Amino acid sequence: MEPIGFNRPYLTGKELERIADAAARLHLSGNGHYTRYCQAFFEQHYGIHKTLLTSSCTDALEMCALLLDIQPGDEVIIPSFTFVSTANAFALRGARIIMADSMQEHPNLDVKAIEALISPRTKAVVAMHYAGMACDMPALNELARRYGFDVVEDAAQGVDASLQGKALGSWGRLGAFSFHETKNLIAGEGGMLCVNDADLVRRAEIIWEKGTNRAAFYRGEVDKYNWVALGSSFLASELTAAFLSAQLDEKASIQALRFKVWNAYHSRLAPLAAQGRISLLQPMQGAVHNAAMFCMVCPNNKTRNALMEHLRSQGIQAVFHYLPLHKSPYFNNLHDGRSLPNADFYAGNILRLPFFCELSETQIERICNAVYQFFGQWA
Numbered sequence: 001m002e003p004i005g006f007n008r009p010y011l012t013g014k015e016l017e018r019i020a021d022a023a024a025r026l027h028l029s030g031n032g033h034y035t036r037y038c039q040a041f042f043e044q045h046y047g048i049h050k051t052l053l054t055s056s057c058t059d060a061l062e063m064c065a066l067l068l069d070i071q072p073g074d075e076v077i078i079p080s081f082t083f084v085s086t087a088n089a090f091a092l093r094g095a096r097i098i099m100a101d102s103m104q105e106h107p108n109l110d111v112k113a114i115e116a117l118i119s120p121r122t123k124a125v126v127a128m129h130y131a132g133m134a135c136d137m138p139a140l141n142e143l144a145r146r147y148g149f150d151v152v153e154d155a156a157q158g159v160d161a162s163l164q165g166k167a168l169g170s171w172g173r174l175g176a177f178s179f180h181e182t183k184n185l186i187a188g189e190g191g192m193l194c195v196n197d198a199d200l201v202r203r204a205e206i207i208w209e210k211g212t213n214r215a216a217f218y219r220g221e222v223d224k225y226n227w228v229a230l231g232s233s234f235l236a237s238e239l240t241a242a243f244l245s246a247q248l249d250e251k252a253s254i255q256a257l258r259f260k261v262w263n264a265y266h267s268r269l270a271p272l273a274a275q276g277r278i279s280l281l282q283p284m285q286g287a288v289h290n291a292a293m294f295c296m297v298c299p300n301n302k303t304r305n306a307l308m309e310h311l312r313s314q315g316i317q318a319v320f321h322y323l324p325l326h327k328s329p330y331f332n333n334l335h336d337g338r339s340l341p342n343a344d345f346y347a348g349n350i351l352r353l354p355f356f357c358e359l360s361e362t363q364i365e366r367i368c369n370a371v372y373q374f375f376g377q378w379a
């Protein structure tokens, strides 16, 4: 039988036209027509004060660490159950990373457990919205006000998702999106910094443009540009922006395709969840997710691994993630030793099923039948 891969980037068909147009405009580096097009799209659709297109979400997170002026010894609280970039961006500035646990009922950061981790050195808490399902941002922002730290959203998976009608990426002082080919809207590699504090916009542009005030120079606000702060080359090229613009124009149809796949999985697997054989993730009250992925939670690690192997034997590529960062080879010795049972639980038990726009009904049926077959045999 035809193998079913885990991911397949979706092309709208307009990407190459847009790249050709970007080339014809003879502005191929960053911060040109298509960069502004993409940035305006996010600012207008998602109520984000200012956005800057970057080469990756990882870059956007590194910009957050520079913007918040993270210094060696500052503490940054992040979930252990996340992608490594959430941690690296701050560790690169010398921050002491404090790993927090997930909630029991969801892999997202347990905001209630954060308070015990706050110290006078806490500079920031990074919330990662797993599977495009919102963290408890009102509670986190309330803690931030009370204790005076900054909130950063790793919204790599959160494009087009919301909480209480407010888009993810617009809740924190800063946020970051990803347009990596595994995400909802893609540009190959690409990302975006979200700045929701007007006071940080000027410095964000400087950090973005290699520590220079070139953006202000282009607007005619200064008559020469100069090295004015630390920065790097975080901008994406116009070719990336042009590609992304085609995806943004088709956002509604891309999301409709993803929801069709998500809903088909959900309705087929809900009975298995109702029997208590697996569980399915639920967004918190008031949150609308974005069909970033479909994952099921197995009762234990042995079952998860056996199911993954069973699917593999039928040519179906299902994957797991994340290996919890507090137990990673790099961080293991830097961690303070607290056990983070919920992060361990999700790392051990989550299985992500193949998920992409063009996954057909027949393929979804085949995958779900294989899952049911496994649980029948496993009984």
Ligand SMILES: *Cc1c(COP(=O)(O)O)cnc(C)c1O
Pocket (backbone or CB within 6 Å): 055, 056, 057, 058, 059, 082, 083, 085, 086, 128, 154, 156, 157, 177, 178, 179, 180, 189, 190, 191
């Ligand atoms: C994909 C992802 C990233 C990294 O995005 P890049 O654009 O590849 O740098 C960071 N954090 C999370 C949670 C992700 O899912």
